[in-house]
Amino acid sequence: MSAYKRVHNFNPGPSVLPVPVLEQAQAEMLDYQGTGMSVMEMSHRSKEFETIIQTAEADLRELLGIPQNYKVMFLQGGASLQFAMVAMNLRAAGASADYIITGAWSRTAFKEAQKLGNTRVVFNGESENFTRLPEDAEMSFDPNAAYVHFCHNETIHGVEFKREPVVPEGVPLVCDMSSDFLSQPIDVSKYGVIYAGAQKNAGPAGVTIVIVREDLLARVPEKLPVMLDYKVLAESGSLHNTPPCYAIYITGLVLKWLKGLGGLTKMYEINRQKADMVYKVIDESGGFYRGHARPEARSIMNIPFRLPNEQLEDTFVKEAKKADLIGLKGHRSVGGLRASLYNALPLESAQALVEFMKDFQQRYG
Numbered sequence: 001m002s003a004y005k006r007v008h009n010f011n012p013g014p015s016v017l018p019v020p021v022l023e024q025a026q027a028e029m030l031d032y033q034g035t036g037m038s039v040m041e042m043s044h045r046s047k048e049f050e051t052i053i054q055t056a057e058a059d060l061r062e063l064l065g066i067p068q069n070y071k072v073m074f075l076q077g078g079a080s081l082q083f084a085m086v087a088m089n090l091r092a093a094g095a096s097a098d099y100i101i102t103g104a105w106s107r108t109a110f111k112e113a114q115k116l117g118n119t120r121v122v123f124n125g126e127s128e129n130f131t132r133l134p135e136d137a138e139m140s141f142d143p144n145a146a147y148v149h150f151c152h153n154e155t156i157h158g159v160e161f162k163r164e165p166v167v168p169e170g171v172p173l174v175c176d177m178s179s180d181f182l183s184q185p186i187d188v189s190k191y192g193v194i195y196a197g198a199q200k201n202a203g204p205a206g207v208t209i210v211i212v213r214e215d216l217l218a219r220v221p222e223k224l225p226v227m228l229d230y231k232v233l234a235e236s237g238s239l240h241n242t243p244p245c246y247a248i249y250i251t252g253l254v255l256k257w258l259k260g261l262g263g264l265t266k267m268y269e270i271n272r273q274k275a276d277m278v279y280k281v282i283d284e285s286g287g288f289y290r291g292h293a294r295p296e297a298r299s300i301m302n303i304p305f306r307l308p309n310e311q312l313e314d315t316f317v318k319e320a321k322k323a324d325l326i327g328l329k330g331h332r333s334v335g336g337l338r339a340s341l342y343n344a345l346p347l348e349s350a351q352a353l354v355e356f357m358k359d360f361q362q363r364y365g
């Protein structure tokens with residue numbers, strides 16, 4: 001079918017992209033739609049690029065059902081910069097923000113915000129090694145909090161919220177959605193801010209998508225450096241300075257691909273199917289494979305799991321690589337293995353992993 005080799009790519013991020021997207025980018029590389037240049041070589045003020053960024057925003061709005069009273073921004077600095085920007089823009093001097101800590105990423109978000117002002121922790125799963133989500137009843141929120149921050153899917157620990165935490169009336173929810181952005185339908189109207197680095201599920205590294213409810217922009221303090229100022233960035237349509245043009249273009253192609261597939265409901269169905277296949281092998285392995293997250297908290301995107309010992313885990317990674325299953329080594333803080341099953345990972349790759357896991361257990365179990 002194709003002249004090149006594609007591996008089964010379980011990389012946690014940057015990660016697999018849809019083949020049709022890469023093929024289109026390849027076809028348009030030297031001459032983008034008759035312009036005689038690539039998207040990398042054109043002005044970010046050109047008509048062509050304006051169409052690229054506006055179409056990407058329109059497609060994103062359609063896919064997620066983003067209401068009119070939200071702004072969409074395509075920024076740089078990764079989700080990591082948003083950890084600080086959220087606090088700088090939305091938490092007024094003297095105000096406090098609440099943080100739900102369910103894994104390594106929300107812990108980092110909290111630490112960044114803590115450097116810049118008052119911050120409370122309403123849940124911290126660290127003592128339980130980040131294996132579960134909080135119950136609403138165990139969190140007591142500050143009714144005057146500037147916002148409540150949480151991470152929808154913890155990429156390293158593999159715990160994923162199934163619904164939004166219930167917070168006091170009027171307190172906006174701020175969410176790091178980097179690693180399950182566009183993996184399923186989301187009710188954007190429940191959020192004040194959603195941000196996501198593209199390189200997990202939406203595109204290449206270099207662009208971070210930030211969706212912010214317009215009324216919150218009134219909180220942005222005077223005299224922030226312009227590149228950290230949501231108001232400036234939102235009002236300029238992400239074009240205050242040169243945006244990450246090529247990353248936005250590829251993200252736009254991914255959004256078209258998602259639309260062509262049938263949108264986020266369909267995407268979720270496929271993601272569910274892939275994740276269920278892998279969890280089934282774990283659950284039916286008689287303890288040979290042990291999932292990190294508790295079953296009710298399990299992520300459909302990132303599945304960290306352990307084997308009986310570290311030596312076997314090394315062997316697993318090595319043999320998997322030989323079988324073209326790559327990116328399965330777990331994060332150093334959790335150890336073991338991790339399978340990332342992002343949108344663009346084909347069903348056949350999940351199937352190949354499942355077959356490999358069963359075979360591996362037969363040989364070493």
Ligand SMILES: *Cc1c(COP(=O)(O)O)cnc(C)c1O
Binds near residue numbers: 013077079153178
């Ligand atoms: C990868 C990741 C980040 C960090 O993203 P950068 O773009 O590298 O800053 C933050 N949060 C989550 C949930 C992630 O998966």
